[in-house]
Amino acid sequence: xxxxxxxxxxxxxxxxxxxxxxxxxxxxxxxxxxxxxxxxxxxxxxxxxxxxxxxxxxxxxxxxxxxxxxxxxxxxxxxxxxxxxxxxxxxxxxxxxxxxxxxxxxxxxxxxxxxxxxxxxxxxxxxxxxxxxxxxxxxxxxxxxxxxxxxxxxxxxxxxxxxxxxxxxxxxxxxxxxxxxxxxxxxxxxxxxxxxxxxxxxxxxxxxxxxxxxxxxxxxxxxxxxxxxxxxxxxxxxxxxxxxxxxxxxxxxxx
Amino acid sequence: xxxxxxxxxxxxxxxxxxxxxxxxxxxxxxxxxxxxxxxxxxxxxxxxxxxxxxxxxxxxxxxxxxxxxxxxxxxxxxxxxxxxxxxxxxxxxxxxxxxxxxxxxxxxxxxxxxxxxxxxxxxxxxxxxxxxxxxxxxxxxxxxxxxxxxxxxxxxxxxxxxxxxxxxxxxxxxxxxxxxxxxxxxxxxxxxxxxxxxxxxxxxxxxxxxxxxxxxxxxxxxxxxxxxxxxxxxxxxxxxxxxxxxxxxxxxxxxxxxxxxxxxxxxxxxxxxxxxxxx
Numbered sequence: 001x002x003x004x005x006x007x008x009x010x011x012x013x014x015x016x017x018x019x020x021x022x023x024x025x026x027x028x029x030x031x032x033x034x035x036x037x038x039x040x041x042x043x044x045x046x047x048x049x050x051x052x053x054x055x056x057x058x059x060x061x062x063x064x065x066x067x068x069x070x071x072x073x074x075x076x077x078x079x080x081x082x083x084x085x086x087x088x089x090x091x092x093x094x095x096x097x098x099x100x101x102x103x104x105x106x107x108x109x110x111x112x113x114x115x116x117x118x119x120x121x122x123x124x125x126x127x128x129x130x131x132x133x134x135x136x137x138x139x140x141x142x143x144x145x146x147x148x149x150x151x152x153x154x155x156x157x158x159x160x161x162x163x164x165x166x167x168x169x170x171x172x173x174x175x176x177x178x179x180x181x182x183x184x185x186x187x188x189x190x191x192x193x194x195x196x197x198x199x200x201x202x203x204x205x206x207x208x209x210x211x212x213x214x215x216x217x218x219x220x221x222x223x224x225x226x227x228x229x230x231x232x233x234x235x236x237x238x239x240x241x242x243x244x245x246x247x248x249x250x251x252x253x254x255x
Numbered sequence: 256x257x258x259x260x261x262x263x264x265x266x267x268x269x270x271x272x273x274x275x276x277x278x279x280x281x282x283x284x285x286x287x288x289x290x291x292x293x294x295x296x297x298x299x300x301x302x303x304x305x306x307x308x309x310x311x312x313x314x315x316x317x318x319x320x321x322x323x324x325x326x327x328x329x330x331x332x333x334x335x336x337x338x339x340x341x342x343x344x345x346x347x348x349x350x351x352x353x354x355x356x357x358x359x360x361x362x363x364x365x366x367x368x369x370x371x372x373x374x375x376x377x378x379x380x381x382x383x384x385x386x387x388x389x390x391x392x393x394x395x396x397x398x399x400x401x402x403x404x405x406x407x408x409x410x411x412x413x414x415x416x417x418x419x420x421x422x423x424x425x426x427x428x429x430x431x432x433x434x435x436x437x438x439x440x441x442x443x444x445x446x447x448x449x450x451x452x453x454x455x456x457x458x459x460x461x462x463x464x465x466x467x468x469x470x471x472x473x474x475x476x477x478x479x480x481x482x483x484x485x486x487x488x489x490x491x492x493x494x495x496x497x498x499x500x501x502x503x504x505x506x507x508x509x510x511x512x513x514x515x516x517x518x519x520x521x522x523x524x525x526x527x528x529x530x531x532x533x534x
Binding site: 017018021022024025051052053055056114118120121122123124125126127128129130131132133155157159178198199200201202203205206 | 301450
């Protein structure tokens with residue numbers, strides 16, 4: 001059986017290199033595509049992080065990029081959006097020059113307001129850069145094993161100016177806080193969107209990617225090219241349904 | 256507390272392309288930049304910074320000719336060719352999944368783009384290299400690299416004038432540039448700098464090393480809505496506490512490049528000081 005196709009959607013604002021490297025490190029053979037038509041053929045579609053500064057957004061992206069994401073989501077195939085890619089799944093526009101979002105999640109795009117002060121009484125930083133605490137990932141079946149038992153959440157690396165609100169209708173949300181609470185991760189069905197950057201969050205970030213692509217239903221796990229880098233990953237239950245599509249080597253039985 | 260202060264591990268890469276300090280911890284020895292960086296990230300560093308450095312006796316200005324490169328000669332940070340970082344960056348891009356920052360003598364937008372193309376997530380631009388127009392210099396680089404890719408290193412010294420104590424940008428030869436540092440920081444933020452790295456210069460000739468300037472950090476932090484980092488010649492955990500307690504969003508330090516102290520020990524000690532860090 002041929003391996004299912006994992007495509008990373010390239011577009012004029014995308015910065016996919018580190019994500020591609022991270023996917024390769026966990027044994028996922030992902031390819032880059034910059035054509036929306038090819039993206040429609042993907043079994044698993046990955047929307048990477050990208051530039052979200054005002055000047056970059058003003059350059060815009062082709063509407064076909066968003067259409068390809070919407071088409072993929074409508075077919076209920078596994079979809080992973082990372083960083084700025086999350087905003088493509090929301091409703092409305094990130095900028096007047098950008099096409100409307102795919103509307104996978106019915107929530108508007110929000111900006112951090114630098115007129116606000118942070119908890120240290122400093123101007124609120126935008127972009128929000130660094131490690132922030134994410135609460136609620138343990139409610140996501142695939143990611144619950146990443147949160148240490150008894151811990152309220154995990155630290156993940158962020159870099160973004162735009163975000164989704166902390167409440168999104170008909171979706172589950174894990175929340176982080178930067179002046180205001182915002183969605184650090186959103187999921188519904190086979191779609192997972194994370195505002196944090198797994199490819200820059202160290203071993204735990206790789207565990208997030210690994211969990212998304214792991215196989216749960218036939219109690220098997222994929223064999224990564226590199227061993228899991230955190231002990232958490234070794235004990236984490238693999239419960240995401242996505243990797244059944246991948247067909248990546250599934251040799252390790254979980255009893 | 257929701258946003259953790261950053262501990263950025265700085266590795267000096269010497270003219271041979273190897274770590275300037277040997278790394279040893281828990282029976283593990285590492286002699287390659289890639290191995291040291293991997294150990295440090297495994298240990299919990301928030302970011303890995305690589306700085307091209309050179310052993311030798313400096314001439315009057317940084318980046319100028321060097322009289323010797325003998326192994327025993329003192330290390331002069333940030334003095335060497337940027338191509339020293341190409342190979343480590345290309346390797347680390349595929350192996351280390353934490354932000355990678357390259358600090359080399361960037362003098363043009365092409366230099367910055369080159370470092371990014373080899374795998375750096377951000378490049379450090381020494382602002383004084385753009386004198387007499389440091390803001391225009393940074394603007395040109397940001398336009399070429401895109402947003403969030405440029406960290407501005409601002410080398411600063413204290414000055415006393417008839418208006419009282421202030422802070423001044425210094426040149427590569429550590430002479431006053433006649434540019435007030437605090438307004439410059441705001442201009443750099445408007446020019447598109449992703450973050451500011453404060454590098455205080457040695458306050459007096461008899462000082463053995465540079466120290467973080469807590470007052471400078473405090474003044475700068477309230478003016479900026481971009482991250483503020485601080486760098487000095489740290490020798491123990493207490494050195495890191497000052498800037499973090501005064502408002503810096505992170506510290507860039509070579510303290511971890513030898514393997515001791517461990518990041519975990521430093522985190523524990525800093526938490527005792529009241530600094531918020533990721534666990």
